[in-house]
Amino acid sequence: MPVGMLTQTSIRCWASGVPIYCRTPWCRVPKLSLSMSLQKHSPHSFLPLEALLDKFGGVTVHLPQELPTAHEGAFQSWLQESIKQWKAEGRAAVWMHIPILQSRFIAVAAAEGFTFHHAELDTSTLTLWLREGQSRLPGFATHQVGVAGAVLDVDTGKVLVVQDRNKATNAWKFPGGLSEPGEDIGNTAIREVFEETGIRSEFKSLLSIRQQHKHPGAFGKSDMYLICRLKPLTFSISFCPQECLKCEWMDLEKLAQMKDTTPITSRVANLLLYGFREGFEKIDLPMREFPAVYTGLFYKLYHRELPRTYQNGTGL
Numbered sequence: 001m002p003v004g005m006l007t008q009t010s011i012r013c014w015a016s017g018v019p020i021y022c023r024t025p026w027c028r029v030p031k032l033s034l035s036m037s038l039q040k041h042s043p044h045s046f047l048p049l050e051a052l053l054d055k056f057g058g059v060t061v062h063l064p065q066e067l068p069t070a071h072e073g074a075f076q077s078w079l080q081e082s083i084k085q086w087k088a089e090g091r092a093a094v095w096m097h098i099p100i101l102q103s104r105f106i107a108v109a110a111a112e113g114f115t116f117h118h119a120e121l122d123t124s125t126l127t128l129w130l131r132e133g134q135s136r137l138p139g140f141a142t143h144q145v146g147v148a149g150a151v152l153d154v155d156t157g158k159v160l161v162v163q164d165r166n167k168a169t170n171a172w173k174f175p176g177g178l179s180e181p182g183e184d185i186g187n188t189a190i191r192e193v194f195e196e197t198g199i200r201s202e203f204k205s206l207l208s209i210r211q212q213h214k215h216p217g218a219f220g221k222s223d224m225y226l227i228c229r230l231k232p233l234t235f236s237i238s239f240c241p242q243e244c245l246k247c248e249w250m251d252l253e254k255l256a257q258m259k260d261t262t263p264i265t266s267r268v269a270n271l272l273l274y275g276f277r278e279g280f281e282k283i284d285l286p287m288r289e290f291p292a293v294y295t296g297l298f299y300k301l302y303h304r305e306l307p308r309t310y311q312n313g314t315g316l
Ligand SMILES: NC(=O)C1=CN([C@@H]2O[C@H](COP(=O)(O)OP(=O)(O)OC[C@H]3O[C@@H](n4cnc5c(N)ncnc54)[C@H](O)[C@@H]3O)[C@@H](O)[C@H]2O)C=CC1
Pocket: 056, 058, 092, 136, 137, 138, 144, 145, 146, 147, 165, 166, 173, 174, 176, 177, 178, 192, 217, 223, 224, 225, 226, 242, 243, 244, 262, 263, 264, 265
């Protein structure tokens, strides 16, 4: 959804470089055009570039491939004015896409606080977090790893579920989120469950892995989504209102049967129910830690429990 008062006219003026009457303040165009446009719009209410609003309240701006008449000083003034306006409007962040041939504007944006998000082929993407506190923008992905925690209270048969705030459809799912660099998947599950629901938990096993390529939520890269079985250590919910709409302890049987879930949640709920009834050893991929051969480091290995007779390599 477009924000600000941008019109296609101003873009065309930019892209073509034709000195038509343009409302772009940093285009060198006849003064008449600017004063004409100001009769309709206040100086702060129009933008020379199309700024699109995303579902997280951020704005995205694409600089055109060709900017024959634009210069850095005018861009800087426009950017400073725009940042003021976006902050006043309560926008969360700015995503600025700059073609490689316009790289001189990267330095201008950097002087206003922008940093690189990523660069690919002929475009770089810079971001600026506008709100208070640390940026919530996700870093760039090669592979993205997401981990959820299926926290099952075996005394009540209830499992912890949430509905995400920023999703188009509000389905029940297990709390979870993206793994941080250097973070073990079990720790991601525990951390995300705590951040989203306020519940403390303990890692028990890995239950499933979903691999999806060209994932829109992973900047078109591949997404690995792992679900872990966790044991609750606390029970009183205090969910994060920025990330979740709802959170509750739900009967596992009810979750396994209900339609109002994502397909993965439904399938894993049934898997978990099977383990709950028949024994978790039937569904668990427990974790063991081993020393890595050359590095002096350790790694974690997840697989089905081996019968004791096979642990010494004989199978007898
Ligand atoms: N099958 C399922 O049931 C689902 C699986 N997934 C998987 O979960 C993993 C990701 O988990 P999530 O809970 O989505 O991540 P998450 O819990 O790490 O982060 C979500 C939060 O990050 C912030 N955020 C994310 N993108 C933002 C942006 N562009 N601008 C501002 N804030 C932003 C928002 O506060 C958002 O609520 C992925 O692996 C995905 O495939 C996600 C949803 C459903």
